[in-house]
Amino acid sequence: MVNEHYQKMLGAKNRIRVLxxxxxxxxxxxxEENVFDFSLGNPSLPVPREFTQEM
Structure with missing residues (x-):
């Protein structure tokens, strides 16, 4: 038997998919050029140089 909490989660829409x-x-x-779609975590902007240097 599946826990009631998980049953509710399975029936709910995925927030990332909704975005x-x-x-x-x-x-x-x-x-398309006027929308920044960050719903999948893939920014369309370059990573700041400072971030890359720290990596």
Whole structure:
């Protein structure tokens, strides 16, 4: 038997997927070049040089 808490989680929408769907919709509405889609954690901007140097 599956715990009630986990049953609720399985039935809920994935928040990341909801954000990705919203970003896709906005791209169609205002143009892809006007939307920064960070829903999957893949920034479309270069990493700051200071960060790379510290790595």
């Amino acid at each position: 990705a769907e919203f970003a896709t919709k906005r791209k169609r509405e205002v143009g």
